[in-house]
Amino acid sequence: MPFALYLLALAVFVMGTSEFMLAGLLPAISADLDVDLGAAGLLTSAFAAGMALGAPLMAAAARRWPARPALLACLSGFAASHVIAALATDFELLLITRVLGAVSNAGFLAIALSAATTMVPANLRGRAVSILLAGTSAAMIAGVPAGTLLGSQLGWRSVFWVIAGLCLPAVLGVLSAVPRPSPAVELSVQNPSGPAPKLAAELAQLLRPQLAGTMVLAALVNGGTFAAFTFISPIVTVTAGMPEGAVPLALVFFGLGSFSGITVAGRxxxxxxxxxxxxxxxxxxxxxxxxxxxxxxxxxxxxxxFTQGFLSFAVGSTLITRVLYAATGAPRMGGSYATMALNVGAALGPVLGGITLSAGFGQLSPVWVAMQLVALGLVIALAAQRLLGLRPRR
Incomplete structure (x- = not known):
């Protein structure tokens, strides 16, 4: 595997820490900004919604940009949004900064995913994606628990300052990893020597049942993961009766499971x-x-x-890889379709989980939401195996 992939994974680690860190900070933000826990969960959904919408928009806007300046611009916007968030004094402004940071994150991840698939042979795309997404799972192992501990000691705002500062080594990683000109946007996956398809042709790929259906499955699995993971803190402290210091431990267990799941699935x-x-x-x-x-x-x-971290990311990353395989007709937009699939679920899950919490269904209600989303995905997969490419046609 090219060393450049690991450097891109470093930047994904920084962004992944921001995306997932609210799982351990929501109670503190809820108390400081005087909103209930279910409403505070909208910060996670806002970030995911910004990712889902921003991925195709940023990928389309950056189609004619070299990947290196595009990635650096995304990192700069991401850092600026976290500086503003650290200074925010009301919930609405914090919500806006999460959307803006997510759009920058989405552009980065969409371009990076496309770059990853052009750095390796076609039959190794799954491994390339697993290395890139390992930055996300590493964020859950180290970044998110560390952020939770830092937030408990110095306040939740300190975590946003640290994330902004970590963008500097991420910039250095991009400068080292992505050469001029980058193959990520200059070459077609299917025909490196020829012109890439037009934007309309790449967007038309979304009408293909195999691509659209696989994106739906990925969104449902990821929605279940985020429905439960976003509200893991009250489950640990209230349902299980563990001390607040056990929340980072639970996050480490989830991160270790997700890293293991991505690693196994990548093979x-x-x-x-x-x-x-x-x-x-x-x-x-x-x-x-x-x-x-x-x-x-x-x-x-x-x-x-730990087990659910393993299974969620093993199944989820495999579905994301299948999205990239199904989107080979969209070499410049395929990464954004994978990002959309991930983050539609990441937006949907916390909203549904927050609704059940606010409605008084109990601390475990987000887990029941996760269960139902995964069950729906299994029903769809069983009913449309050949249509989704899960079983070869005769």
Whole structure:
């Protein structure tokens, strides 16, 4: 694998820390800005919505830009949004900064995903994606728990300052990783020596049932993950009765599970994607059921947090890889379609989880939301196996 992929993963680590860090900071933000916990969860949904909408818009706008200046511009916008967030004194402004930061993140990830698929042979796209997304899981292992600890000691605003500062080494990583001119936007995946398809042709790929259907499955699985993960803090402290210091520990367990899941899936998603989905999908559903049933027991909760991190990201990253395979007719926009699929779910899950919390259904209601979203995905996958390319046509 090219070393440049690992440097891009460094920047994804910084952005992933920002995307997931609110899971440990929501109670403090809720109290400081005087909003209820369910409403505070909208900060996660706002970020994901900005990612989902920003990915195709930024990818389309940057079609004729070399990748290096495009990636650096995205990092600059991302850093600026976090400086403003650290200074925000009301919830509405903080919400706006999350959307702006997400749009910058979306542009970066969409371009980086496209770059990753052009750095390796076609049959190794799954491994390239897994390396890039490993930056996200590393953020959950180290960045998010560290942010939670920092926020508990110095206040939640300090975490936003640190994220802004971490953009500097991320910039250095991009400068080292992406040469001039970058192949990410200059070459077509299918025909490197020829012109890339026009934007209309790439957008038309979204009408293909295999691409659109796989994006829906990825969104449902990721929606379940974010529905439960966003509100993990009250589950740990209220449902399981563990001290507040146990929240970073739970986040580390989830991060270790997600890293392991992405690593395993990266080895299998190119050659045996159906195996990952057939085995991992039902196990993921069973895991959410078990977590809802056993969350009052701290040891069982931590084991299941690790397990669900593993299964969620193994299944989710495999589906994202399948999105990239299905979007080979959109070499410049394919990365944005994968980003959309991830973040439509990341926006939907916390909204549904927050609604159930605000309606008084209890601390475990987001886990039940996760269960239902994954179950819906399994039903769709079973009903449309050939249409989605999950089973070869005769």
């Amino acid at each position: 299998l998603s190119d050659r045996h994607p159906l195996l990952v989905l057939i085995v991992g999908g039902p196990l993921l559903l069973a895991g959410w059921i078990a977590l809802a049933a056993l969350a009052e027991h701290p040891a069982a909760l931590l084991v299941l947090v």
